[in-house]
Amino acid sequence: MNHALRAAMTAAGQTVESLAGQVGVDPKTVARWVTPGRVPHPRHRAAAAVALGREVEDVWPDVLKRREPAWLRPWVETEAQASALRAFQVAVIPGLLQTPDYASTVLGSGPLGQEEVADYVETRLRRRAAVLDRKKPPLFIAVIDEFALRRGDPEVMHPQLDHLVTMAQRPNVLLHVLPLDAGIHPGQAGPFVIATTDDGDVAYLDDQAAGRLTKETAALWLVWDTLRSVALPRRQTIDFLRARSWLT
Structure with missing residues (x-):
């Protein structure tokens, strides 16, 4: 569960459907973002962060912890x-x-x-x-x-x-x-x-x-x-x- 994303959606009054509409993806896609191991494409991360009024690293903190090149x-x-x-x-x-x-x-x-x-x-x-x-x-x-x-x-x-x-x-x-x-x-x-x-x-x-x-x-x-x-x-x-x- 991506608790940071869920918390950001709650604070911004966003639902899966409303966030999907602002980012331009299917609601099922946003629903998958909340589950473990589902990280959006960089452009979708950026658009979602703007819609939520947050920085990308606040919503997907695990991305910064990765050690791969x-x-x-x-x-x-x-x-x-x-x-x-x-x-x-x-x-x-x-x-x-x-x-x-x-x-x-x-x-x-x-x-x-x-x-x-x-x-x-x-x-x-x-x-x-x-x-x-x-x-x-x-x-x-x-x-x-x-x-x-x-x-x-x-x-x-x-x-x-x-x-x-x-x-x-x-x-x-x-x-x-x-x-x-x-x-x-x-x-x-x-x-x-x-x-x-x-x-x-x-x-x-x-x-x-x-x-x-x-x-x-x-x-x-x-x-x-x-x-x-x-x-x-x-x-x-x-x-x-x-x-x-x-x-x-």
Whole structure:
């Protein structure tokens, strides 16, 4: 519950309907803002704050507490509101499916300091809770290249693979391994996530420096359909993860 928003609405004499009319969104959208994990788009936050006679940080104080980079925040807000997420990863486990130890190992392999790694891991776990543990979680479909499952210390990977098996059995999570014997595939050009939102599809593309959002998703959908067609089905993926014959 966003108690700050509810209190501001009460003080300003605003209802869900009246605030929605001033911001230019559906009343159901404003109703979702009051619930946990639902943060409006920046322009909607600004318009709502003006309508309530408050500063944005007074109504959404948790936004300032986030530790993720500024360039990542638009995507964090997008995934928290998505009705479906389709993720492909070629080198690492998708962030929303990572265990704390695995996330720490991956983040610690770069230039980040120990304290920064700890902050980023905490942020990643909060993102996972906001997306996958909310009252009505999105459909989450992930295709993971087998290559990502083979890279890592067995002491870290065994618990990580156990976690994948557990997550794969959730009704809203569909997990698919892309086996090495599938050969060369178009996903090798890089990882991506496609989010389905009320405003249409939005994709997130990652690289060495930063990530970026785009609404030009047609080409990515073609890649996605190809990857899904050559990946293992859900049940075979779970059996594959349980067998993990490649880990000693």
